[in-house]
Amino acid sequence: MTNKQVEGWQDSVTNAQQPKRPIKIGVATGIGALLWLGPYLGVNAVLLPAKVQEIVPAQKAQVVALIASAAMIVATLANIIIGGCSDLTRSKWGRRTPWIVLGSIGSLITLAWFDFVQTVPLMVIVWCCYQVCLNAIVAPLLAFLQDLVAPKHRGTISSIYAFGYVIGQYGGQVLGAQFLGTPASVRTGILVMGFLTLLSGPIAAVIVREPASLAMPKRRFTFQMFLQNFIFPLHNARNFYLALFGKMIINTATTAIMGYQLYILSDYIRLNVAGQQKYVSLISMLLMVTAIIMSITAGPVSDKMHSRKIPVFFAAVLVAVGVIFPAFTRAPWSMLVYGLIAGLGMGIFFAVDQALNLEVLPNPQTAAKDLGILNLANTGSQILGPIVAAAIVTAAHGSYFGIFPTCAALALIGGILILFVHEDRQKI
Template identity: 50%
Template sequence: MDANHSETPQSNWHATVADEQQPKTPILVGIAVALGALLWLAPFMGLNSILNPAKLANIFGGPGAKVNNFLALLGTLGAVTSTITTIIIGALSDRTRSRFGRRTPWILWGSILTAAVMVGLGLIKDQSQLPLFIILWCGIQTFINMIVAPLIAVIADQVAPQHRGTISSIYAIGYVIGQYGGPVIGGRFLSTSNPGLVNTGYFILAIMMLLSGPVAAILMREKSSLDMPKEKLDMSGFVKAFIFPIHKVRNFYLALFGKMMINIAVTAFGTYQIFFLTTGMGLGSTAAGKYVSLMGTATMVTAIIFSSTSGMISDKLHTRKWPVAFAALLTAIGTMLPFILRTPSAMIWYGIIAGTGSGIFFAVDQALNLEVLPDPETAAKDLGILNFANTGAQILAPVLGAVLFSMVGKQYMPILPFLAIIALVGAVLVLMINEHKTV
């Protein structure tokens, strides 16, 4: 017997579900992960996009360089913290044994701790407390990963491969609504006449965050993991639990870097969108803000529509990589339109075309990620590593944008063709994935 395993027979526990064991689509699991995603992502986006900048503007006496620099610091530290903690928490989740399963305890405690830290952020009032603001923000990036990494792993645990596209589509609906709806909720707590209303926003969003864990746990009804084989944390066990995978990983790393390229293109476009409209197209701030809002609406609507159907279509087509590559192609096309047309309406067309790509990507990429995992027993840890495609893009996109800005003569519009090429590189990497084969 393997020295890493106990002598007790462990035949009743399985890390995943085979197609023949699950003839019907487990819709309830899809609803559980979708609502869980909506209830953690909406509060996070409301804080990150709206309430944090508003609170810092109140603290510093108005928007300006100090606010921008502090937000950049928060973004960098938060992304680094999230990258590290999501892998660690995922690995610990994979090894958790409880009557409530591997994921449920983490999801429940994550929602409680994240909500508590959000309340703490809401109580910060002046510049003397800014070091505490940084600590609490890194705390949020840590505790929220107690929800994120295990929640996504639930699909790998409880959904057979033939249904993962459909369940990923349901998950994507909650994710998209949370991503675009969170800033809308946060905006309700902005008031020129009552700056203190921002703090109320933190408390209300904390309640949403608090609900994410219990709602998901009740609906997904995870089985006990007490029968899971017990492994010693010797050197071999440590490598399996915490280190980047090294066996049967060609597809895994192609998916990781393909996803990162696509995310870098999208993130960099979002970072500089206001400058494309002002410096690039000559609009004033008010008019630019109007087009950003219209573009955001177009992106949200098309993303919701296509995220709700693309996963099911990929199930029927028995492929993940082709829809994801097509989504990257749409992103590249949408990115080129403002460069070619040089009119503000091109930004709305970007929202429609790239939003369609985002909807397809959100739905099918998650299913693709699940199918390139090297080992179902380390699903949460490996999904945490794949999440580096998101956090890495947040770190690299502004840096790459600044480098390109300098390369093209300190202009913004010529950046766009480079971003389109980066998205296409992501598509090529995804197409190199060898589906239906162990590599």
């Protein structure tokens, strides 16, 4: 769909209008992603399981899954509603900036609240509030790539975005692991993550300096407008849903292991607390370094290939190989091999998949809403992963072995779905 333009207002940029790569957009979104995703995963993958283990050690796997289930429902609604509101926002600061700044402030407040709760029901409620605030950052931040980057530059700019995203994806867990040990240190870690998230939206907003959106045409609230801006897309959306479910399944394969990494190291690999802390850091570092290397190169390569889906499928194959490896041996080094191979795959995936997402959007006018829905593949998989893992562990009476072949199969299925996306290579 072509971009919509009226006097003083334009909702996207064409290739002809942007001969040079808008590097600052990549830098802004990369820093923004680093500062929301890193703290989120530092808590979600490391500190939240540690807090749950302290409060209800006998039901830790089930409680993590319960929190994840509730959060998935809230995140789904928040992505759609906040994304749709962002698309319609008219302000002197633009459509996206007010939301990412408010979301950053709210994330600090809710994480600080979560830090002090000591009952399971209250943990679920506060974590859901945090999901609302966090998703006020996520979808509008991603929409900068659609609003301000021409299609021919999206692979390269998505690689810059992916650089920050990858550091957050794995660096957050490295940082979170440094606070393992005592309940007091876990609480300190959660508060630190809240203050880091506070920086996400403001820093991105200052770098981007989003144009005002006051010239955007006003929209009357009609049933048709509601359908367009606040529900899942219904027209020209085949590629959109293939990308959504392919991405979600691949991400679920990795987050099922990452979300239960602490328990895998303690109950499957059988490491003590010191060993767990050491290997969480080593695995996260391997995942991060290999993913960074691939994320830097994969986006520009996909621009030259004029294809997004082939690199994404190759990434899914690497993820499958990496996640199945610990099924063959319980030796601690098997988790390092997982980190190496899966990290290579995820680096390619992070860089190229985001560019693919931008190209399957049904309508540029609803970019934040639709990107928010696509982002459910990220936030949703962070929630689905623990649910899948808990189901496997429960069915196997406490055994973690089945997680590895199941996740390998999921990665391959997700990659196959991406292969069915139709892409116009002449427009890339």
